[in-house]
Amino acid sequence: MSTIHTPRFTTALAIEAYKLRRSLALLLAGVAPLLIAVFVFFNMLQMDKPSPWEMAFKGSAGIWAFFMLPMSVTALTALVANSEHGPRTWDHLRALPIPRWHLYSAKATCVLGVVLLMSLALALMTWLAVQAAGWWKPNVAASGAPEIAVYLMLLGRIFLAAWLLVAVQLWIALRYASFVPALATGIGGTFFAVVATSAKIGAFLPWQIPVNQLASDPARAQLALMVGFAGGCITLIAMTWHLGRREVL
Amino acid sequence: MSHAIETQGLTRRFGDRTAVDDVSLTVPERSVYGFLGRNGAGKTTTIKLLLGLLRPDAGSARVAGIDITRDRIGAARKVGALLETQGFYPNLAGRENLDLSRRLLGVPASEVDRVLEVTELGAHSRRRVADYSLGMRQRLGLARAMLGATPVLILDEPTNGLDPEGIADMRGFLRELPARTGATVLLSSHLLGEIEQTATHIGILSHGRLVLEGALDQLKSGLASEVTVETDTPEHATAIAREHGFDVVHADDALVARFAPGEDVRAGTAALNRVLCMAGIHIHALAPRLRTLEALYRQAALSAAPAPALS
Numbered sequence: 305m306s307t308i309h310t311p312r313f314t315t316a317l318a319i320e321a322y323k324l325r326r327s328l329a330l331l332l333a334g335v336a337p338l339l340i341a342v343f344v345f346f347n348m349l350q351m352d353k354p355s356p357w358e359m360a361f362k363g364s365a366g367i368w369a370f371f372m373l374p375m376s377v378t379a380l381t382a383l384v385a386n387s388e389h390g391p392r393t394w395d396h397l398r399a400l401p402i403p404r405w406h407l408y409s410a411k412a413t414c415v416l417g418v419v420l421l422m423s424l425a426l427a428l429m430t431w432l433a434v435q436a437a438g439w440w441k442p443n444v445a446a447s448g449a450p451e452i453a454v455y456l457m458l459l460g461r462i463f464l465a466a467w468l469l470v471a472v473q474l475w476i477a478l479r480y481a482s483f484v485p486a487l488a489t490g491i492g493g494t495f496f497a498v499v500a501t502s503a504k505i506g507a508f509l510p511w512q513i514p515v516n517q518l519a520s521d522p523a524r525a526q527l528a529l530m531v532g533f534a535g536g537c538i539t540l541i542a543m544t545w546h547l548g549r550r551e552v553l
Numbered sequence: 554m555s556h557a558i559e560t561q562g563l564t565r566r567f568g569d570r571t572a573v574d575d576v577s578l579t580v581p582e583r584s585v586y587g588f589l590g591r592n593g594a595g596k597t598t599t600i601k602l603l604l605g606l607l608r609p610d611a612g613s614a615r616v617a618g619i620d621i622t623r624d625r626i627g628a629a630r631k632v633g634a635l636l637e638t639q640g641f642y643p644n645l646a647g648r649e650n651l652d653l654s655r656r657l658l659g660v661p662a663s664e665v666d667r668v669l670e671v672t673e674l675g676a677h678s679r680r681r682v683a684d685y686s687l688g689m690r691q692r693l694g695l696a697r698a699m700l701g702a703t704p705v706l707i708l709d710e711p712t713n714g715l716d717p718e719g720i721a722d723m724r725g726f727l728r729e730l731p732a733r734t735g736a737t738v739l740l741s742s743h744l745l746g747e748i749e750q751t752a753t754h755i756g757i758l759s760h761g762r763l764v765l766e767g768a769l770d771q772l773k774s775g776l777a778s779e780v781t782v783e784t785d786t787p788e789h790a791t792a793i794a795r796e797h798g799f800d801v802v803h804a805d806d807a808l809v810a811r812f813a814p815g816e817d818v819r820a821g822t823a824a825l826n827r828v829l830c831m832a833g834i835h836i837h838a839l840a841p842r843l844r845t846l847e848a849l850y851r852q853a854a855l856s857a858a859p860a861p862a863l864s
Contacts, residue, residue: 311654315656315657315659316657318656319653319657321655322645322649323642323645323653325644325645325649326645326681327644328645387642387644390643391638391639391640391641391643392638392639392640393638393640393641393642394640395601395606395638395640396603396634396636396638396654396697397640397657398605398606398638399604399605399606399629399632399636399656400629400654400658401626401627401629401630401658402657404625405627405815434642483725551606551607551608552606
């Protein structure tokens, strides 16, 4: 008879990552940044003269933070949660001899990891798109040197600011077996973020916090970053506690 | 005899509905325990309580001697489960699904090959679960339940979706499991025939209450035996038999004689036959009614008062 022992959290995390194989969530993770890069590419081809690298990078980060990130997080969390809701695996997972908080925190860590990878993919794809546009139409090739570090720093701030958004969307997606509450919240939140772009409350609205990293006022960007990251950490802890204790009927 | 599973006054309510009502069951070690009840009787809720998926409102449950409410993880290490919801990732292969569970259980990789061999799924293990038939998924579920060779297996409706050949295979497999592995099997089903051919012990749940429990052979031996007598004149035959002190009833154009538990049925049947023949009654057939689980189930279910809150 084999001895069953409690695996470490890293095992649960590795398994979460493994579950993404051949999944729609992984497809989404690749397609979302690719769409922005394609937009950047064709947008440059529309121009008549060279523009600086910074402009392409800021444009890419703006689309990402303003619209694509909230929508991608909405879809990604719904898909990741549905990988358990759909085949009804919760009972099996929760009957295993592992602490239940491992399951939920591993899932949260995995989603954050995918969002980070999407951010990095966006950086790489945008760089490639700008290069490709310059190669395709030399007179619009980006001018100056690309400040990759600055761009990565901006994407990093957007990523950290998105933790509250990820936490809220993931909590709803895991709590409800139906897609509807998570999608309705995500679409509604993104809609309000778009229509109330300059509202002061935007620094506290999960779907608008990331785009605040592009604000011209550094204090506002800093406040949004703090709210997004700290709020995200607290919300993720609360989510793990709530879902770990909750009965799945 | 020690018990692999034991509950005391286990109770669980959903709102004003009592799904599991003061259930005290005992599953002996190395037994195949048939957990019977019609749909909605509370079997799945009881199983969820035993797996720590639900919290009881009252009572306690011990699995392999471990209190599930005090040490869920410790108890879960002793149990393999096949639940009604199969719960596989369709985008992954059968082997990959098993490997995920295997890693979460922290058992060696060789366990996957072992359970695939036992369930004869090895040839299909690299196919995606999305392409599996219902029967294959059920066998994969059984394979997953056996990972780690836990001392207790809890199987909720394991023959669901299996074809007749698959059901027969599963039946033989489960029957031999305690002898082969030392495991105890709690087998939930509403199929009396399956349980009768597989289980050594049974528990019957009705309206959330455990109405009968024990070793199947002992319980069946406690049933009254019956013999059906077919004649041209069942009413006359009934009267004659009663005159001679037989416990008989007239039912469906036949006469049914009842023999108390322990009574010599063969001798009694011969005596009845003699009495009726001597009275000039033409007998076409004498058919003993077997002491079946179905009879046991009907008796137990009928004797149980329905709970008013049953959905």
